[in-house]
């Protein structure tokens with residue numbers, strides 16, 4: 001069980017949260033100009049790093065706000081929590 | 094020959110989600126503690142009279158508080174509309190996460206950085222909604238009557254916190270949570286809004302706002318969690 005610090009509510013158990021996949025995947029500026037494979041890449045292809053990974057979480061059973069988390073995919077250590085819309089923090093390896 | 098029927102109105106027809114359990118709640122709740130002055134017979138046992146009975150020491154009480162008015166309020170805090178609403182309610186909207194402001198009969202619970210739940214007595218929703226809508230005055234935001242979304246369970250007594258601890262991961266110890274605090278969390282996997290309304294020598298009083306379709310399950314779970322406190326503690 002992860003203990004995740006919601007930016008508003010503080011530390012809550014993982015059961016209260018909903019996972020939202022990779023963070024910082026920008027919507028294409030001109031989707032009509034993309035080929036099918038480029039559009040498919042935007043929709044479905046995500047990074048799968050072994051190490052720190054920036055991802056979205058929602059405090060769905062609490063304040064229901066979305067925010068971003070940097071989680072180490074091997075140790076599950078949570079390295080950073082920051083509001084949606086802010087740039088990805090620089091995490092040292 | 095015609096028989097006189099009681100007038101059928103919306104008030105006589107409406108049923109709260111847990112109305113059928115009122116007698117069960119009463120049966121499983123510790124009776125209220127008698128006032129010390131009303132028990133002259135205890136004077137014969139002065140050493141024991143000062144100590145609460147086992148039942149009072151381990152008491153937990155559950156009841157439904159049906160039909161509370163609940164209004165969901167969404168707007169940008171710190172703007173002019175928030176100031177007008179603060180003036181109309183008589184209290185600033187709480188901006189500290191998971192805190193409660195009181196304004197007369199109303200309680201204003203923080204639900205999110207731009208969202209609050211205004212709780213009032215049965216029947217007060219239309220007037221409060223009109224008050225809030227007028228204060229919002231067309232600015233971005235919303236006032237929605239969500240009274241039918243949830244019913245309210247009230248759990249009180251010296252073991253109320255122990256009962257909740259069986260299914261809630263939050264630290265509800267007085268050092269971390271007390272009157273004026275609220276939380277949206279899970280109780281036995283059910284979404285609840287938890288609002289501690291009081292703390293006295295007779296223990297804390299919590300209100301649990303739960304969606305109607307989960308209310309029966311949560312009641313069953315609470316009654317089961319309360320059961321051990323109806324009996325003396327087991328001694329090894």
Ligand SMILES: [Zn+2]
Nearest residue numbers: 006009059063
């Ligand atoms: Zn939260």
